[in-house]
Amino acid sequence: MARTMWDSSVGKKTVMAVSGLIMLLYLVAHMIGNLKIFFGAGEFNDYAHWLRTVGEPFMHYEWTLWLIRVVLVVAVVAHAVSAYQLSRRDIKARPSKYVHKKPRASYATRTMRWGGIILGLFIVWHILDLTTGTVHPGGFETGKPYQNILDTFSTWYGNVIYIVAMLALGLHIRHGFWSAAQTLGVGSRTRDRALKTVANVLALLLTAGFIAVPVGVMTGVVN
Amino acid sequence: MKLTLRVWRQQNADADGAMSTYEVDGISPDMSFLEMLDTLNEELILKGEDPVAFDHDCREGICGACSLVINGDAHGPERTTTCQLHMRSFKDGDTIDIEPWRAAAFPVIKDLVVDRSAFDRIIQAGGYITAPTGSAPEAHATPVPKPDADFAFEHAECIGCGACVAACPNGSAMLFTSAKVNHLNVLPQGAPERESRVLDMVAQMDEEGFGGCTLTGECATACPKGIPLMSITGMNKEWLRATRKAAKR
Numbered sequence: 001m002a003r004t005m006w007d008s009s010v011g012k013k014t015v016m017a018v019s020g021l022i023m024l025l026y027l028v029a030h031m032i033g034n035l036k037i038f039f040g041a042g043e044f045n046d047y048a049h050w051l052r053t054v055g056e057p058f059m060h061y062e063w064t065l066w067l068i069r070v071v072l073v074v075a076v077v078a079h080a081v082s083a084y085q086l087s088r089r090d091i092k093a094r095p096s097k098y099v100h101k102k103p104r105a106s107y108a109t110r111t112m113r114w115g116g117i118i119l120g121l122f123i124v125w126h127i128l129d130l131t132t133g134t135v136h137p138g139g140f141e142t143g144k145p146y147q148n149i150l151d152t153f154s155t156w157y158g159n160v161i162y163i164v165a166m167l168a169l170g171l172h173i174r175h176g177f178w179s180a181a182q183t184l185g186v187g188s189r190t191r192d193r194a195l196k197t198v199a200n201v202l203a204l205l206l207t208a209g210f211i212a213v214p215v216g217v218m219t220g221v222v223n
Numbered sequence: 224m225k226l227t228l229r230v231w232r233q234q235n236a237d238a239d240g241a242m243s244t245y246e247v248d249g250i251s252p253d254m255s256f257l258e259m260l261d262t263l264n265e266e267l268i269l270k271g272e273d274p275v276a277f278d279h280d281c282r283e284g285i286c287g288a289c290s291l292v293i294n295g296d297a298h299g300p301e302r303t304t305t306c307q308l309h310m311r312s313f314k315d316g317d318t319i320d321i322e323p324w325r326a327a328a329f330p331v332i333k334d335l336v337v338d339r340s341a342f343d344r345i346i347q348a349g350g351y352i353t354a355p356t357g358s359a360p361e362a363h364a365t366p367v368p369k370p371d372a373d374f375a376f377e378h379a380e381c382i383g384c385g386a387c388v389a390a391c392p393n394g395s396a397m398l399f400t401s402a403k404v405n406h407l408n409v410l411p412q413g414a415p416e417r418e419s420r421v422l423d424m425v426a427q428m429d430e431e432g433f434g435g436c437t438l439t440g441e442c443a444t445a446c447p448k449g450i451p452l453m454s455i456t457g458m459n460k461e462w463l464r465a466t467r468k469a470a471k472r
């Protein structure tokens with residue numbers, strides 16, 4: 001079954017839909033957690049510490065966190081590799097362009113591809129910035145995410161990268177969530193409006209929720 | 224009406240093609256688009272030039288042979304086939320761009336004619352039922368619920384023209400393939416091959432070099448028969464069901 005899935009364009013698209021939905025689920029939780037920054041350094045840093053103790057005493061310190069990280073890495077890699085392979089196939093299937101151009105035809109496809117590339121680069125930068133501290137501006141301190149976030153959003157480029165990526169995320173989810181429903185065969189004529197509404201609401205809430213943090217730092221609400 | 228036509232001319236499959244410009248005069252708004260091209264060809268023949276090659280057969284919107292991309296739209300500005308498009312959809316003095324279907328799986332044979340036998344091979348992979356049919360059976364012998372019959376009929380309307388592939392930025396044949404899968408998979412007559420049909424037709428579609436679906440919806444907008452985009456959702460569902468069933472065996 002795994003072979004059939006990976007070898008078929010319909011199957012590979014299923015891999016994209018499932019991995020996309022896994023990431024989406026994670027992002028909803030991530031966004032809600034981030035909003036704790038508005039309640040001060042104490043509450044936010046405690047929350048970050050709690051993330052490492054989830055599942056204790058059954059799990060050891062950081063085991064749950066590492067489990068989530070592994071699932072996410074698998075999802076990101078599966079998603080990106082399928083996106084690359086499917087896009088290659090799509091471009092090869094239409095080698096000559098029409099002389100009479102109609103820009104609107106590939107709007108969704110283009111936003112997904114460019115948006116996906118922006119998100120991929122963002123994920124790398126984001127980890128190097130706030131998880132490992134490799135490209136972090138100022139002194140990165142493990143266990144002090146509140147202070148680290150303040151540093152990041154005190155630079156102009158930190159804000160620009162973050163906000164651009166979150167706008168790309170909104171557009172990606174807007175088409176992606178609805179697409180995933182079609183790929184998984186759960187869309188239907190009667191459900192279409194509801195699915196589109198959920199896609200729009202999710203996109204809007206995630207984008208607004210994530211962007212609230214740099215805006216909070218920039219306006220001095222978070223300091 | 225007086226029109227300027229920019230038409231894709233290509234000697235044969237291996238030659239390079241280019242747009243050539245022609246002027247046509249005395250076009251009546253009541254002419255069909257193909258009659259307008261006939262007028263151009265008559266003039267070209269009188270001048271001793273090579274007439275423009277284009278596909279057509281029934282000229283009444285049912286065979287799926289006609290296939291032109293007109294001003295960037297497959298089958299032109301109206302939701303119908305090129306043969307059923309009339310010149311009243313254009314204005315005197317218009318410039319009209321006419322190109323062939325564009326897709327790797329539909330190579331140009333000459334001018335505006337493309338080879339669509341990839342569609343035939345997708346049908347051969349599973350777009351049929353294996354029961355021996357003989358003469359038409361008694362209509363009430365196999366009862367079909369009305370909603371299923373309507374669903375099957377909606378999808379049976381596909382004429383295999385390929386406008387969906389031509390309109391898709393990925394050159395995808397998902398709408399065509401899904402029309403046939405949905406048409407036969409919902410009917411009792413199509414039930415014995417329900418799983419193999421969708422698996423084999425999708426595999427053949429990939430094999431022919433068509434692109435995948437990114438759900439832009441251009442196919443359903445171009446389709447002269449109104450095959451809905453949701454048809455692809457239905458095929459995905461059938462494909463996943465068949466893959467699960469095959470794995471259990």
Ligand code: HEM
Pocket residue numbers: 013014016017019020021023024027076079080083084086087112113115116117119120121123172173175176177179180181183184435436437438
């Ligand atoms: C590594 C970064 C990413 C890349 C390169 C990427 C790329 C893409 C591309 C190109 C598509 C369209 C593929 C096609 O239709 O053929 C797509 C679809 C999708 N993406 Fe992403 N994306 C990325 C990150 C994300 C994230 C973070 C999410 C989480 C919300 C996500 C969720 C989705 C969903 C749900 C779909 C729809 C799948 C479907 O059409 O069935 N993607 N992605």
Ligand code: SF4
Pocket residue numbers: 380381382383384385386387388398399402442445446447448449450
């Ligand atoms: S689905 Fe529509 S556009 Fe595609 S081949 Fe059938 S009739 Fe033509």
Ligand code: FES
Pocket residue numbers: 278279280281282283284285286287288289304305306307
């Ligand atoms: S010529 Fe038969 S459908 Fe147009």
